[in-house]
Amino acid sequence: MNLLEVDVAGVSAVGLTKSYGPVRAVSGVDLTIAPGETVALLGPNGSGKSTMMDMVLGLCRPDRGSVSVFGASPAAAVRSGWVSGMLQAGFPPDLLKVREYVTLVASYYPRSLGVDEVLRMTGADHLAERWTKKLSGGQAQRVRLAAALVGNADLLVLDEPTAGIDVEGRRECWQVMRGVAAQGKTIIFATHYLEEADAVADRIVLIAHGRIVADGSATEIKSRAGVRSIRATLSHVEVESLRSLTGVVAAERHGDAVVLSCSDADRALAALFMKFPEVRNVEAGGGSLEEAFLELTTKNGRRAKEVSQ
Amino acid sequence: MVTTHVRYEIVRTFRNPRSLAVTLALPLVLYYSIAGANRHTTTSGISFPLYFMVGMAAYGAMFATVSTGGHIAIDRAYGWTRHLRITPLRARAEMGAKVLAAYLVALPALVLLFLAGVTLGVHLDLRQWFEITGLLLVGLAPFILMGLVLGHVVSCDALAPAVGGVVVLFALLGGALGSFFGSGVMLALTKLLPSFWLAHAGKAALASGDWPLQGWIVVAAWTVALAFLASLANRRDSARA
Known part of the structure; x- marks a missing residue:
């Protein structure tokens, strides 16, 4: 057949x-x-x-x-x-x-x-x-x-x-x-x-x-994940406090550099400049598939878990 | 479709030097050392070399058949059983291949011991050789199925001692390594074991060319019971895989 x-x-x-x-x-x-x-x-x-x-x-x-x-x-x-x-x-x-x-x-x-x-x-x-x-x-x-x-x-x-x-x-x-x-x-x-x-x-x-x-x-x-990332130089700031910024879903530190994964990069940028005026070398870019993957599996996964409980 | 699989089941035995040592070399060494020393004696009413030739052939063939079925335990441990379940090979065909392979793996043990028997002066006519072979092949059926049951039930680590234990137990009590019970309750009890009829295939061939009715009933009963257990264990495993 x-x-x-x-x-x-x-x-x-x-x-x-x-x-x-x-x-x-x-x-x-x-x-x-x-x-x-x-x-x-x-x-x-x-x-x-x-x-x-x-x-x-x-x-x-x-x-x-x-x-x-x-x-x-x-x-x-x-x-x-x-x-x-x-x-x-x-x-x-x-x-x-x-x-x-x-x-x-x-x-x-x-x-x-x-x-x-x-x-x-x-x-x-x-x-x-x-x-x-x-x-x-x-x-x-x-x-x-x-x-x-x-x-x-x-x-x-x-x-x-x-x-x-x-x-x-x-x-x-x-x-x-x-x-x-x-x-x-x-x-x-x-x-x-x-x-x-x-x-x-x-x-x-x-x-x-x-x-x-x-x-x-x-x-x-x-595009569905809508993730954008922000890279910047910002020393002496706890990763935790970066993570709590509006529009940020994840934050990582590599030495003096920080990388923020954002669900809303525009708001996150505004919040970043407002809260940490000393920030330098800011770059905003499109998210990679990897970031989309993390965003979708953690966020929706968590929601899915909450719903099933 | 199944022939390649049967060939694989046979190849895996003949490429494993340890299984060859147990099914072929061990019975042969035991035969020459023990029957050689008792060449001119008789036991259980027939010449010792004939009795022990059949006993050792049965012993080696029991090892061969029980281990072939026992391969299932290894297949399970390696994830091969699972893989087979996603191929068109049917579970029944696979069991059939194992049974056929078990017989084909047992044959060299019989032939080798028969040749050894001839060198120690065992004389039989052609009809008697065929009768012994026929009775041994029939009597091996429950052991093939016993191997399948063990393969499904026992873990891979416990397989070797389980196969060894079962074979030695049945061989010893059945009289394959010598007749220990001249009469009485123990003899009556051992006559309920399929291995008794295997070990006494030589005597049967000399006397009438056949087992008495009790032999057929005992072998048939064990075969039916173990076939039932094997299919039960197979179904349980399939549901779990």
Whole structure:
């Protein structure tokens, strides 16, 4: 079947909720991902990214709400070979060489790709004869990515695909992911690298405390957060008192320099000059995605927590 | 789809020198040292080398089968079980592959001990060799399932002592390492163990070519009970993963 011609969502989650004991890991998440979309789930550790992915993969059942994959249940989609994934762990435990491992995974899928082709694609071809146990963290991650791709599934669910890879390798992985996305595959990946989300995804879903706090392109998220930063030279002032200025959400000190993240930079500037006339070298600039991320995950996260209590 | 997985299950045993030592080398060394010294004696009504050949073959094969099922504990610890659940490989197919692999891993233990038996003067006709092999393969079924249950229940750290303990317990009481109970209550009790019928496959092949009815009932009962436990443990694990 050509899934792209079928008029269903790639992934559709409605009211997804999952608790582990008293901890609510995922809380009423609604999310629709179109076939062919590349979506980053961006959030700090413990924000519920992995639990959401587990539910998409059918590894755990939601307490409330439902999730479907290409219109089917996650379990049915997995059985049909429409889905493949890269979990945070998951090598076969015993002695296998890289090529044997990827061949083993390929054998489970009905329409798998050539093993050597996929190893070349992920830059793991020179590792083919190595034992999986003897790989470095970054090498292991490339091999795991190869195993996720070899099944030729329509939906790829990748949990922190570049964790443990060096900067250069990370860029190569992004290129691989973009190449796969260009073939029309649907990709969901979890990351806490903003740069990665920005570089690979069409769409960023920002998650904090088990909720979606923002959803859109990188530019949209930056503007939604409305964060601007102010840099200035200002010695002998407590960071605490800077933080309490109107319009400031966070303040940091680096020697004599201070950096203020602001929800309202105009008011913050006025307040800064008023309260500390000795301030010098003031620069105001657009916020980075990183600042937007902090702003959205802490502020909305806190609000989300208050609401749920 | 499953053949590559079966091959993997076999490869993991043969690439592990410790498991080869226990399933092949240990029974062989025990056989030559003990049966060699008791070459011309008899036990339990048959020649010692024949009795001990079947006993040691059963012992090695029990180790091989119980450890193969026990691999599940390692798979769980490494997150491999979880990964398999997001592939199209069905849980039942995976269990099937483990059962098949367990048999294929047990075969070399049988063949090797049979060859050793021949070198110590064990004489059987072809039919009897096949009967012994057949009875051993049937009698191993409960041990394959026992391995699956252990793999689901025991943690990775406790696996080796658990497998070793279970195999030695069943082998000793069943008489695979020698016949200790000539008659009485203990003998009657050990006849309720599947390992008793494994260890006495040689005697059965010599006498009638078959176990008495009690042997079939005992092996069947253990097989059914352990199959039930294994599927229960499997379902419990799947719900948890």
